[in-house]
Amino acid sequence: MTNPQQGRWSAVGRLLQPHRIKIIGLALVSALGALAEAMFLVTVTHIALEFASSSGSGNTTINAVGIHLSTRSALAVGGGLIAFRLAAALIGVAVATGITAAVITDLRQQLSHSYLKTAWSVQQKEPAGQLQQLLVTYTQEAVNSVTAVTSALVAGLSLVALLGVAVTVSPAASLMVLLVLVALGGVLHPLRRAVNRFSSKAVDQELNFAHEIADLSNVSLEIEAFGVRNRVINHLGGLIRDIKPVLRRVDALVQMNTPLYVSLAYVVVLVGMVFVTTLEIGDVSAISAVMLVTLRSLSYGQQFQLSATTVAEGAPVLHSIDDTITRYRESPHPVGGTPIEAIGPIKVADLCFSYNPNSPTLEHLSFEINPGEIIGIIGPSGCGKTTLVHLLLGLREPSSGTIEVGGHPLATIDRRSWAKLVGFVPQDTSLISGTIEENVRFFRDIDEELVARAVKAAHLEDEIAAMPEGLATRLGGRDSQLSGGQRQRLAIARALVTEPRLLVLDEPTASLDSGAELFIRGTLAELGREVTVVVVAHRLSTLEECDRILVLDNGRLATFGRPEELAEDNSFYQSALKHSQLS
Ligand SMILES: Nc1ncnc2c1ncn2[C@@H]1O[C@H](COP(=O)(O)OP(=O)(O)OP(=O)(O)O)[C@@H](O)[C@H]1O
Numbered sequence: 001m002t003n004p005q006q007g008r009w010s011a012v013g014r015l016l017q018p019h020r021i022k023i024i025g026l027a028l029v030s031a032l033g034a035l036a037e038a039m040f041l042v043t044v045t046h047i048a049l050e051f052a053s054s055s056g057s058g059n060t061t062i063n064a065v066g067i068h069l070s071t072r073s074a075l076a077v078g079g080g081l082i083a084f085r086l087a088a089a090l091i092g093v094a095v096a097t098g099i100t101a102a103v104i105t106d107l108r109q110q111l112s113h114s115y116l117k118t119a120w121s122v123q124q125k126e127p128a129g130q131l132q133q134l135l136v137t138y139t140q141e142a143v144n145s146v147t148a149v150t151s152a153l154v155a156g157l158s159l160v161a162l163l164g165v166a167v168t169v170s171p172a173a174s175l176m177v178l179l180v181l182v183a184l185g186g187v188l189h190p191l192r193r194a195v196n197r198f199s200s201k202a203v204d205q206e207l208n209f210a211h212e213i214a215d216l217s218n219v220s221l222e223i224e225a226f227g228v229r230n231r232v233i234n235h236l237g238g239l240i241r242d243i244k245p246v247l248r249r250v251d252a253l254v255q256m257n258t259p260l261y262v263s264l265a266y267v268v269v270l271v272g273m274v275f276v277t278t279l280e281i282g283d284v285s286a287i288s289a290v291m292l293v294t295l296r297s298l299s300y301g302q303q304f305q306l307s308a309t310t311v312a313e314g315a316p317v318l319h320s321i322d323d324t325i326t327r328y329r330e331s332p333h334p335v336g337g338t339p340i341e342a343i344g345p346i347k348v349a350d351l352c353f354s355y356n357p358n359s360p361t362l363e364h365l366s367f368e369i370n371p372g373e374i375i376g377i378i379g380p381s382g383c384g385k386t387t388l389v390h391l392l393l394g395l396r397e398p399s400s401g402t403i404e405v406g407g408h409p410l411a412t413i414d415r416r417s418w419a420k421l422v423g424f425v426p427q428d429t430s431l432i433s434g435t436i437e438e439n440v441r442f443f444r445d446i447d448e449e450l451v452a453r454a455v456k457a458a459h460l461e462d463e464i465a466a467m468p469e470g471l472a473t474r475l476g477g478r479d480s481q482l483s484g485g486q487r488q489r490l491a492i493a494r495a496l497v498t499e500p501r502l503l504v505l506d507e508p509t510a511s512l513d514s515g516a517e518l519f520i521r522g523t524l525a526e527l528g529r530e531v532t533v534v535v536v537a538h539r540l541s542t543l544e545e546c547d548r549i550l551v552l553d554n555g556r557l558a559t560f561g562r563p564e565e566l567a568e569d570n571s572f573y574q575s576a577l578k579h580s581q582l583s
Pocket residue numbers: 355356361379380381382383384385386387388427
């Protein structure tokens with residue numbers, strides 16, 4: 001839940017911090033442009049009034065801001081001031097858009113880097129769609145806030161410059177204008193607070209909405225197969241309707257800002273005119289000039305108000321981005337540690353793990369795996385096989401107990417050297433958008449020969465050769481062009497391509513045909529090295545390949561031994577075979 005009470009300007013201030021030089025430049029350009037505009041307005045008022053009083057002779061002198069000029073010179077000065085103002089405004093636009101583009105780029109970099117550098121256990125907990133929502137929608141909101149701040153800056157400085165010029169013409173009238181602007185700001189303050197409060201609610205609802213959409217887009221196959229399109233349409237409709245009131249309220253409050261401001265400003269102008277005409281104070285040209293400057297000031301004031309409201313609207317989004325980046329950074333992915341060059345014996349001692357404190361998932365596991373062994377892990381669904389595999393890979397931290405590899409605690413081993421030695425085939429395989437070759441390489445520098453070897457070892461060679469574009473065939477998205485078994489073998493090629501010394505397979509229940517099933521022994525022979533294999537086995541044929549089998553039951557180690565021994569001696573193993581639906 002986003003906290004609406006956090007400073008409205010603080011989050012956007014932090015975003016702008018690295019760009020302060022550019023912001024000072026923008027302020028300078030804006031102030032100069034506004035000064036030129038104010039001088040232009042004063043000059044034009046004087047020209048018009050002098051022109052009217054001298055019946056258009058054109059030879060009168062103009063006394064604008066204390067300088068005496070002929071009408072022609074005054075007109076030329078006016079033209080020059082306008083040209084200067086335009087140039088300043090264009091430079092201002094270039095600087096402001098430069099700042100905005102830099103902010104969105106910085107923010108996206110920070111978000112994606114912090115996400116990719118956070119521990120996998122944190123990434124794994126993030127709801128579907130969270131990162132997309134943050135990177136796409138929220139960064140756009142951040143841009144709106146930054147644009148609002150730069151335009152508030154331009155408006156604020158323009159106001160100051162205009163009032164500065166007005167003071168030289170009529171100090172009393174200018175003071176009144178200033179008081180009016182401050183009062184208008186005060187009157188509209190509660191409106192901005194309300195915008196901030198409702199916008200904070202909208203942020204939370206929109207995030208939930210994004211998660212639901214992401215989940216639904218992943219199950220389009222099931223939606224079609226179960227014939228529940230209408231139900232899903234209704235469900236989505238409900239979600240969309242739930243967000244509507246709060247979105248509408250935020251929008252209404254934002255939209256109310258301008259008419260309220262303008263109406264109040266006009267009332268003030270009217271009151272000012274009544275005041276001036278009743279009291280008959282000041283000379284006409286000074287009052288007219290101040291009036292013109294006041295009107296312009298009011299429009300800058302309006303821009304300032306609107307910007308402040310936009311910042312109030314965007315603040316909860318920025319705080320949500322800030323909180324997310326902080327949360328990611330608080331649990332960094334481990335770096336450094338002891339580099340290793342070989343996978344020694346794996347020693348697990350009194351290992352416990354739980355996802356939540358009240359229900360342990362793995363309890364007091366102790367066992368050893370020797371280099372070169374093929375270990376099968378079996379047990380009923382939900383007994384903790386995948387969890388154990390993740391712990392052995394160092395993806396999760398044990399709640400207690402230790403895992404040592406070659407005498408080094410797993411947590412202290414350098415992740416890079418570890419990743420080079422380990423190949424992993426997860427239970428659910430995902431493809432990335434790219435070619436088959438890129439999917440096998442998976443962001444690692446691997447030469448073509450190794451890719452070809454891995455594809456061959458995973459029994460994918462013939463099928464890929466039959467595709468018109470071979471390894472360059474593009475995959476990704478829903479339309480992957482691969483069967484479930486082919487995807488699985490591609491995942492195996494991805495794991496084998498680095499020629500790992502520890503191969504961990506969280507075997508799928510189906511997908512591999514009988515030819516591909518036998519890949520483990522054959523592949524190891526092809527690799528010609530000592531490879532330790534840990535395989536979560538769902539098939540009897542896989543178990544036959546194993547040197548030893550670890551039987552898990554409800555998070556506990558039931559037994560660990562050679563398959564023939566277990567088949568003969570262990571009644572639990574035999575019943576586990578039945579209960580694990582091994583076929
Ligand atoms: N990310 C998670 N957060 C919370 N609980 C989880 C998480 N992942 C798994 N669990 C729970 O931990 C237990 C063990 O899950 P695990 O995935 O390790 O089982 P498994 O033996 O691999 O099952 P299967 O054979 O069905 O793949 C289950 O009760 C599961 O609900």
